[in-house]
Amino acid sequence: MNAEPATVPFAREDLEAFWMPFTANRHFKAKPRFLARSKGMHYWTPEGREILDGTAGLWCVNAGHGREEIADAVARQLRELDYAPPFQMGHPLAFELANELVKIAPRGLDHVFFTNSGSEAVDTALKIALAYHRVKGEAARTRLIGREKGYHGVGFGGISVGGMVNNRKFFGAMLPGVDHLPHTLDLQRNAFSRGLPAHGVEHADALERLVALHDASTIAAVIVEPVQGSVGVIPPPVGYLRRLRELCDRHGILLIFDEVITGFGRLGEPFAAQAFDVVPDMITCAKGLTNGCIPMGAVLVRKGIYDTFMTGPDAAIELFHGYTYSAHPTACAAGLATLDVYRREGLFERAKELAPWWEDVAHSKLKGLPHVVDVRNCGIIAGVEFAPVAGKPGARGFEVFLKCFERDVLVRASGDVIALSPPLIIEKPQVEKLFDTLAGAIRTLA
Ligand code: PXG
Numbered sequence: 121m122n123a124e125p126a127t128v129p130f131a132r133e134d135l136e137a138f139w140m141p142f143t144a145n146r147h148f149k150a151k152p153r154f155l156a157r158s159k160g161m162h163y164w165t166p167e168g169r170e171i172l173d174g175t176a177g178l179w180c181v182n183a184g185h186g187r188e189e190i191a192d193a194v195a196r197q198l199r200e201l202d203y204a205p206p207f208q209m210g211h212p213l214a215f216e217l218a219n220e221l222v223k224i225a226p227r228g229l230d231h232v233f234f235t236n237s238g239s240e241a242v243d244t245a246l247k248i249a250l251a252y253h254r255v256k257g258e259a260a261r262t263r264l265i266g267r268e269k270g271y272h273g274v275g276f277g278g279i280s281v282g283g284m285v286n287n288r289k290f291f292g293a294m295l296p297g298v299d300h301l302p303h304t305l306d307l308q309r310n311a312f313s314r315g316l317p318a319h320g321v322e323h324a325d326a327l328e329r330l331v332a333l334h335d336a337s338t339i340a341a342v343i344v345e346p347v348q349g350s351v352g353v354i355p356p357p358v359g360y361l362r363r364l365r366e367l368c369d370r371h372g373i374l375l376i377f378d379e380v381i382t383g384f385g386r387l388g389e390p391f392a393a394q395a396f397d398v399v400p401d402m403i404t405c406a407k408g409l410t411n412g413c414i415p416m417g418a419v420l421v422r423k424g425i426y427d428t429f430m431t432g433p434d435a436a437i438e439l440f441h442g443y444t445y446s447a448h449p450t451a452c453a454a455g456l457a458t459l460d461v462y463r464r465e466g467l468f469e470r471a472k473e474l475a476p477w478w479e480d481v482a483h484s485k486l487k488g489l490p491h492v493v494d495v496r497n498c499g500i501i502a503g504v505e506f507a508p509v510a511g512k513p514g515a516r517g518f519e520v521f522l523k524c525f526e527r528d529v530l531v532r533a534s535g536d537v538i539a540l541s542p543p544l545i546i547e548k549p550q551v552e553k554l555f556d557t558l559a560g561a562i563r564t565l566a
Contacts, residue, residue, distance in 0.1 A: 153525060158185035161543060161550055163530065171525070174554045175532045176543045179349060179381045180412030183461045184545040190413055190457040197453035206234075206446040213452035220459050221418065224390040226399045231426040233419040234447040238380035238406035239273025241417035242343070245402045246277040247441055249341035249374045252425050258372075261340040262297050265330060265373075269303035271350035272343060272378050272404075281343050284351055299334065301326050301342070305354050307505075311494040312487055313355075314479055320357030327367045336371035341401075346392035349381035352537025353496045353503025361398040368401075374425075375400040380417070384408030385462060385544050387499030388472025395499065401425060411458040416451035467544045471500045474544075478502070478551060482540075485555040489562045491516060502540040504558070506565075516565065523561035529554060 135149040156166040161184055163171040176182055183190075197213070204211040218232040233248070235241045246264055253261035266272065266281025273279075279287050280295035283303065288294065302323050310317035327342065346361060348354035368375040382392035383405035389395040391403055402425070406417035429438040445451070462468060482502040486495045494505040506516040514535045521533035531554075532539045540554060 160184045160186065161546060169528060172529045172542075172550060172553060172557075174524075174530050174540045174542050174558075176408075176541050177412045178407070178532070179386070179541045180407035182384050182386065182408040182544050183411045183458060183465070183467060184543040187411060187413075187457075187461055189461055190411055190454055193453040193457035194414060194450055197450050201449045204449055206444075206448075207442060211447075211449055211452075213449055213456060214447035217447070217452045217455045217459075220456060221420065224459070225403070225420045226391060226393040228399060228422050229393075229403060229420040230423050231421040233421060233441075234443075234451075235406075235417035235419065236415045236443055236445050236448070236451075237273065237417045238378075238404065239275045239278050239417075240443065241380065241404035241406055241419050242272040242281075242378060243275040243277040244417075244441060245376050245378075245404050245419045246281065246341065246343070248402065248419065248421065248425065248439070249376065251439060251441075252374070252428055253340050255431070256428055258337070260337055261372075263334055263339045264295065264298050265301060265327070265339060265342040266298060267301040267303060267344050267348075269305065269348055269351040269354065270300075270343070270345060270378075271348070272345075273380070297338075299330050301330070301344070303348070303351075303354065304357050304360060307494050310357075312483065313496065314483060315498060316355050316358045317496075318358055321359040321363055323357065324360050324363035324367065327364065327371075327373075331367075331371050336373065339371065339373050341374040341376055342368055343376040343378055345378045345380075346382050346396060346398075347387070347498050347501060349501070349539065349541075350534055352505060352534045353498070353501055353539050355496060355498035355501075356396070361396050365398050365400070374402065376402045376404065378404045380404060380406045381501075381541070382499075384458075385468035385471045386501060386541065388475055389468060409458065410451055410454040411461070413458075414448075414451045414454040415445075416448070416455055465545075471544045474546070474548075474551075475499050477548070481551055481555050485559045486562070489559060491565055492562065500541065500544060500546070504538050504562075506536045506538075506562075508536045519565065520558070520561050523564060524557055527557045527561060529557040531558060 154166050155163040157164040221232050222230045235244050264281050268283040270283040272282045280298045283300055304320045304323045309319040377400040379391050387395035393399050401422045403420040410416045479497045482497050483495050486504050491506045493507050496503040509515045517533040517536040520538055524531045
């Protein structure tokens with residue numbers, strides 16, 4: 121790289137004010153890890169160390185870092201129209217981006233509600249589901265069904281339907297009337313599956329039991345990640361999502377796919393819904409929507425849902441929901457430029473072509489290493505799970521994460537699972553380097 125590396129300008133006390141999210145603050149501040157620049161497949165630390173990005177930032181920089189086209193579009197937009205109120209007013213890019221999203225969305229999902237994050241997209245989708253049934257005259261459908269081990273962001277709606285105990289237990293009662301499907305992780309039957317695991321479709325039938333318990337007339341929606349990401353990469357069992365779709369149809373329950381991670385090419389299609397050929401009633405997305413460079417989320421909504429709201433008096437607001445920054449012009453500009461990059465460079469197709477090889481490399485380099493109890497993959501995602509250190513869950517995962525970073529590769533630890541989700545521009549030698557480095561770090565474990 122030609123630019124001069126920056127230096128770390130911080131004394132220990134200068135690190136205090138920023139309360140870092142989802143971070144071991146004291147541990148970090150005692151031995152900080154900084155990223156100062158990025159381009160393509162890499163970050164650079166302030167000292168100039170080149171780090172291979174094995175996580176696309178945080179599952180979001182799908183087109184790789186530092187895309188000039190996106191930066192130019194954002195800069196132009198800031199000068200042209202910096203901000204416009206989204207309530208009762210419009211600006212052209214909001215409509216353009218909605219139209220572009222509908223073009224790549226699964227059939228029938230042809231309306232878009234904009235938010236600023238995945239968490240807001242989730243809470244928006246849950247609210248639309250509740251309001252939809254009420255407007256339709258089924259106001260008793262208030263119950264929301266999530267799934268164990270699910271991650272749906274950090275809003276009260278998202279943690280209520282989510283299934284990660286640490287994200288829930290500190291925060292009181294959360295939403296009432298929520299229930300959960302069982303997760304589908306099953307190491308006994310499915311460890312080291314390549315792609316979708318063969319066993320576990322029957323876990324979808326737990327929805328029938330919830331219907332028997334609560335009655336369908338009280339259930340508004342089911343929300344699941346098509347591939348569970350944050351908790352450590354859990355691809356759905358073969359046939360599972362289709363079964364959920366059938367059961368939701370049977371009982372008039374809306375099905376929401378949370379595609380914050382799986383959207384925008386990660387599974388070789390615009391959305392997982394297309395990769396699995398199962399169309400939900402709503403899709404939540406964010407992250408790759410703007411290649412991670414400007415915060416933005418969205419909910420894609422089936423026509424029939426939108427139409428149900430469009431029935432009252434013409435001048436009445438149909439949905440009392442929205443954000444100051446819904447469809448922010450800068451985010452819209454970033455989104456349009458990002459979709460253009462994906463399309464021009466065929467990055468979703470590229471991911472699809474790369475996926476079988478990615479799977480081979482993941483399994484051949486990781487299976488059989490010490491402490492490795494599972495390798496899971498789907499699209500350009502891989503997860504490797506370690507047996508926990510006795511009495512210290514998560515310690516082994518965190519150690520591997522640190523060792524990889526020391527070896528110039530960024531991976532993501534979620535408990536004792538390392539997740540990999542690189543930008544979709546990754547080249548084969550970089551894939552090899554990613555897995556070789558990870559394997560090397562694992563080999564050094566005590
Ligand atoms: N839904 C899903 C499925 C997600 O993965 C969100 C919602 C929330 O999005 P926001 O933009 O509000 O963060 C996410 C976020 C990880 C990790 O380590 C993943 C996420 C966030 C933080 C860490 O895998 N995904």
